[in-house]
Amino acid sequence: MSKITHLSPEWQSWILENLGRGCTPQSVVEVMVEKNFDPMFASAIVFHFVSSGNSGAGGLPGPAIPGAQSAQQRAIQSGYVYETPRFPQAGSVIRTGDRDVRVVVRMEKPVVAVLDGLLSQEECDELIRLSANKLKRSTIVDPQTGREEVIDDRTSLGTFFSLRENEFIARLDERVSQLMHWPVENGEGLQILNYRVGGEYKPHYDYFPEQDPGSHVHLKSGGQRVSTLVMYLNDVDEGGETIFPEMGLSVSPKKGSAVYFEYCNSQGQVDPLTLHGGAPVIKGEKWIATKWMRQRIFG
Numbered sequence: 389m390s391k392i393t394h395l396s397p398e399w400q401s402w403i404l405e406n407l408g409r410g411c412t413p414q415s416v417v418e419v420m421v422e423k424n425f426d427p428m429f430a431s432a433i434v435f436h437f438v439s440s441g442n443s444g445a446g447g448l449p450g451p452a453i454p455g456a457q458s459a460q461q462r463a464i465q466s467g468y469v470y471e472t473p474r475f476p477q478a479g480s481v482i483r484t485g486d487r488d489v490r491v492v493v494r495m496e497k498p499v500v501a502v503l504d505g506l507l508s509q510e511e512c513d514e515l516i517r518l519s520a521n522k523l524k525r526s527t528i529v530d531p532q533t534g535r536e537e538v539i540d541d542r543t544s545l546g547t548f549f550s551l552r553e554n555e556f557i558a559r560l561d562e563r564v565s566q567l568m569h570w571p572v573e574n575g576e577g578l579q580i581l582n583y584r585v586g587g588e589y590k591p592h593y594d595y596f597p598e599q600d601p602g603s604h605v606h607l608k609s610g611g612q613r614v615s616t617l618v619m620y621l622n623d624v625d626e627g628g629e630t631i632f633p634e635m636g637l638s639v640s641p642k643k644g645s646a647v648y649f650e651y652c653n654s655q656g657q658v659d660p661l662t663l664h665g666g667a668p669v670i671k672g673e674k675w676i677a678t679k680w681m682r683q684r685i686f687g
């Protein structure tokens with residue numbers, strides 16, 4: 389009989405439970421081998437859980453539906469190690485060079501912050517005005533080929549500014565870099581998106597998954613994306629929330645406010661709990677500006 393080389397949710401829970409109550413990794417591996425797991429596979433999996441620092445799984449909630457994994461279990465399986473966030477961990481106001489930004493909500497794992505007063509009403513209007521006649525149908529990166537493709541999952545119109553394209557954009561690039569605690573030069577140019585009624589961006593990751601062949605061309609310049617700031621340029625009459633399905637979080641657009649999240653640590657690991665999307669606009673339209681930061685200088 390061939391050896392087992394995959395992990396069912398039941399076995400995952402069993403491993404976590406036993407490590408959590410103090411069993412040695414060796415004894416856990418031994419039981420797995422007895423139960424016909426491939427020895428190399430069993431050691432690798434158990435070592436992975438121990439080294440990711442998540443073996444003390446005492447209080448992990450079980451799956452809501454039998455056989456389904458909870459978001460926490462998936463996060464543990466991914467092995468993502470949370471380090472000290474780039475984003476400031478305390479304080480209700482972040483002072484940038486030219487504007488004080490209020491922190492409305494902060495979350496630790498994953499690192500998420502909802503911010504208010506990041507852009508003035510006039511700055512929002514100006515970004516829309518400068519973009520309105522440059523809009524094109526948005527694309528996504530094809531996971532296989534790496535080419536930009538128009539797909540139904542992303543029904544928005546968009547345009548980019550190059551980094552520091554003019555004095556106004558340079559001021560915003562600088563402010564956003566101070567807020568994200570990451571160098572201006574590591575930022576991609578601001579992306580402006582416009583969603584009309586029905587327009588949406590289905591849940592996705594902003595990072596480029598290493599296992600997708602199409603990612604490699606995008607990782608060449610600047611490396612992985614590490615964090616995102618989505619800035620809301622208008623109030624949406626209905627719908628258009630930024631949703632984070634794995635966290636059960638939804639952020640409603642408000643003119644001048646923003647949502648920040650980070651997902652790549654110093655080891656280049658990425659956090660799958662930052663899956664997110666733009667919910668369909670039900671009434672009115674939605675305008676956003678997105679900033680993506682890279683590991684290194686971009687472009």
Ligand SMILES: O=C(O)CCC(=O)C(=O)O
Pocket residue numbers: 581589594618628629630631664665666667676678
């Ligand atoms: O539309 C939104 O709220 C999210 C946009 C987004 O995910 C992106 O630009 O990468």
Ligand SMILES: [Fe+2]
Pocket residue numbers: 592593594664
């Ligand atoms: Fe995104």
